Amino acid sequence: MMSKKIKLESHMGIAFSTIGGQKYLFPGWIPVEDHISFDDVEVINPYRNVKVEEYKITGSRGNKYTVTNRNGNFSCDCPAGKFRGACKHSTQVQKDLGLVE
Numbered sequence: 001m002m003s004k005k006i007k008l009e010s011h012m013g014i015a016f017s018t019i020g021g022q023k024y025l026f027p028g029w030i031p032v033e034d035h036i037s038f039d040d041v042e043v044i045n046p047y048r049n050v051k052v053e054e055y056k057i058t059g060s061r062g063n064k065y066t067v068t069n070r071n072g073n074f075s076c077d078c079p080a081g082k083f084r085g086a087c088k089h090s091t092q093v094q095k096d097l098g099l100v101e
């Protein structure tokens with residue numbers, strides 16, 4: 001049986017919740033039938049065309065980290081980068097790219 005897919009724009013994934021006997025699809029509070037599952041939803045990521053560049057960088061203790069550039073937003077997977085959002089690795093990459101002094 002062919003079923004029509006629900007198209008939903010989300011860059012954070014989707015979720016279902018049943019409130020007051022009605023099943024809703026999030027984000028958007030879209031009322032759906034009970035049988036609708038993740039397989040019935042086509043998630044469209046509005047940022048899918050965002051250019052993503054990854055830079056491998058070796059930290060001072062020899063740990064290897066990945067700095068990711070998403071349209072100019074730099075992030076790093078090291079502990080400091082995860083908790084503070086900025087770290088010396090992402091700064092280093094931006095320096096190497098000539099983006100900052």
Ligand SMILES: [Zn+2]
Pocket residue numbers: 065076077078079080081087088089090
């Ligand atoms: Zn880092």
